[in-house]
Amino acid sequence: MVVDLHIDKLVQGGDGLADLDGMKVFVPLAAPQERVRAWVAVRKKDYAVARIQEVLEPSPLRVEPRCPYYGECGGCQLQHIDYQAQLVVKKLFVSETLQRIGKVFVPVRNMVGTAEPWRYRNKTQYPVMTNGGMRAGFFKRNSHRLLDVESCLLHSTDFDRLRSAFLDAATAAGETGYNEESHSGNIRHFVLRRPVPDGGLVAIIVTRTGSLSRRLVDILAGQPGVAGVVQNINPDRTNRITGRRTSVLAGNGELSQIVLGKQLRVSPTSFFQVNIVQTEELCRKVLRFVAPQGNETVIDLYSGVGMLSLIIAGFVKNVVGIEIDPVAVEDARQNARALGATGARFLCGDVDEVITGVERADAVILDPPRKGCRPETLTRVAALKPSRIVYVSCNPPTLARDLAFLERLGYATQDVEPVDMFPQTFHVEVVAFLSPAACPQ
Numbered sequence: 001m002v003v004d005l006h007i008d009k010l011v012q013g014g015d016g017l018a019d020l021d022g023m024k025v026f027v028p029l030a031a032p033q034e035r036v037r038a039w040v041a042v043r044k045k046d047y048a049v050a051r052i053q054e055v056l057e058p059s060p061l062r063v064e065p066r067c068p069y070y071g072e073c074g075g076c077q078l079q080h081i082d083y084q085a086q087l088v089v090k091k092l093f094v095s096e097t098l099q100r101i102g103k104v105f106v107p108v109r110n111m112v113g114t115a116e117p118w119r120y121r122n123k124t125q126y127p128v129m130t131n132g133g134m135r136a137g138f139f140k141r142n143s144h145r146l147l148d149v150e151s152c153l154l155h156s157t158d159f160d161r162l163r164s165a166f167l168d169a170a171t172a173a174g175e176t177g178y179n180e181e182s183h184s185g186n187i188r189h190f191v192l193r194r195p196v197p198d199g200g201l202v203a204i205i206v207t208r209t210g211s212l213s214r215r216l217v218d219i220l221a222g223q224p225g226v227a228g229v230v231q232n233i234n235p236d237r238t239n240r241i242t243g244r245r246t247s248v249l250a251g252n253g254e255l256s257q258i259v260l261g262k263q264l265r266v267s268p269t270s271f272f273q274v275n276i277v278q279t280e281e282l283c284r285k286v287l288r289f290v291a292p293q294g295n296e297t298v299i300d301l302y303s304g305v306g307m308l309s310l311i312i313a314g315f316v317k318n319v320v321g322i323e324i325d326p327v328a329v330e331d332a333r334q335n336a337r338a339l340g341a342t343g344a345r346f347l348c349g350d351v352d353e354v355i356t357g358v359e360r361a362d363a364v365i366l367d368p369p370r371k372g373c374r375p376e377t378l379t380r381v382a383a384l385k386p387s388r389i390v391y392v393s394c395n396p397p398t399l400a401r402d403l404a405f406l407e408r409l410g411y412a413t414q415d416v417e418p419v420d421m422f423p424q425t426f427h428v429e430v431v432a433f434l435s436p437a438a439c440p441q
Helices: 083-102 157-172 214-221 276-290 307-313 326-339 351-357 375-383 396-408
Strands: 002-010 016-020 023-027 035-043 047-057 123-130 134-136 187-193 201-207 226-233 245-251 255-259 262-266 297-301 318-323 344-348 363-366 388-393 411-419 429-436
Touching (some): 002 023, 262 307, 276 411, 297 307, 307 326, 326 344, 351 375
Parallel strands (some): 297 318, 297 363, 363 388
Antiparallel strands (some): 002 016, 035 047, 226 245, 255 262
16 A cells, blocks of 8 residues: 655654554654655554655755665664754654653753764674675664675774675685574674774674684784784574674784773673764763762662773772673773772672672662663662662663653652764663752752
8 A cells, every 4th residue: 555644753763653544654764744655564453664655745854875775774774864953853752752651751951963973883793694605794674684785884994894805705714604593604793893093903703613714814814904803602592692702813802992081991792882982972971960079989880891980980989880791890890900990899790689789879870781770770779879870871762661760769860961872873872860859950
C-alpha cells in the first residue's frame, strides 16, 4: 500500500513518525515536518513501517547525505539532517523521552555540538565474514548482513587504508571470516583504535580460535602508522565483540588517551569514549555537577579505566571507582599511580554487590551501560544519602526510567545536559544532575 504521510518528528532510532488513520507509522530516513509518499512495508496491530518512495515537500532541515552508503549502511541515521538541526532534534528527543517514560519535566539544556561532526571516531569495529571471499565492513540497516564499506566519513582515512590492507593480507594468508549461524570460521572482527591524536594505531584481530596467521600479523605490523597488533580470542556464541583472552603479537598494544591534560592508559579491550573532543566536554559537565569543595568522598560506579574518577580526584578528598571489568580496573589503578592520585582507589566486582560495602558518599557518579542501573543499585545509592548524584547515560529511555526511580526514592532531577558525542547518528550522551528533593540547587 502506498500512502502520503506528514512527518511529525523523529523518534528513537532516528525514524520519522507519522499518523495514518490513528496508527503510528515509522518512516526511516525521513525529516521533521515534511510530506512523503511511502510504501507500507510492515503493518502490525498498533503500528506500521513505511519506506519513502518520494519526498513530496522536503523539510527545511533536509540536506544531501555525504556518504554513498547512507541509507543502506546501519551506522548513521541522521546524515540527511543539517548538523545544527541534528542538535535540536536530539534535544527534543531527550526531552520527550524523559517526559513520556520518566515523567521528568526538567527543561533540557541545548545540545553541545562539535566544530567537526565528521572524522571524529578514534575506534572502528569491522565485522569480518567469508562470503565470496574475505569481507570486512558494517552491517546493513536493521540486519546482520554485511555491507562492504570501502570508506567511512566518521573515522580517519587511515582506517580505510588499513581495512583494505587487512583484507588483502587475510586472504593471502588463507584466513577465514566468521559465520554467525554455524559458529565457524576464525576471524570475527577487525578493530582499529587510535590513541592520542597522531599516535600510532593499534589493530585488534578478534578470532574464534587461538590460531592466527603470523603472515597476517607481520603484514599489518609493517603498515605505516601501526604501533601494535593484538589478538583477542572470543570462542563463544555471542554478539559480544571481544572475549577474555588478549595477546600482543607485535609492537605495543597499549593505548594512551589524553583528557583534560591527564594521560590515561587504555588496554586494547577496555572501553573508552570514541570522541575525545566531546569527551572533554562531558567531563567538564560532570565536574561542574559534582561541585567539589575539597573534602568530599565521591563514588564512581561503572568507572572503567578511571577517567571520571581521576579527573575529579584532584578536587576531592577521596574517590572510589567500582568496575566489573578486571582489565579496565587494572588500567585505572595504573593510571592512578602514574598521575599520583593517592586519594583514588578502584574496586573490581559487580557494582550491585560491591556497593553494599560502601558506607558513605557525598556524591555519586553513575555511568552505566545502555541497559541502565538495576533498582537495587539505585536503592543503595539513595541509601548513602549523597547530596549530589550525577548520572551519565548513552540511552535516554533507560535514563528516564532510572531518574523516575530515583525521584521516588527522594531525589529531584535538577538539570539535564545532552552532549553530541556521535554526530550523524541518533545516539546521544546525556548528563543529569539530581539532589535531595528537599534541597533544590
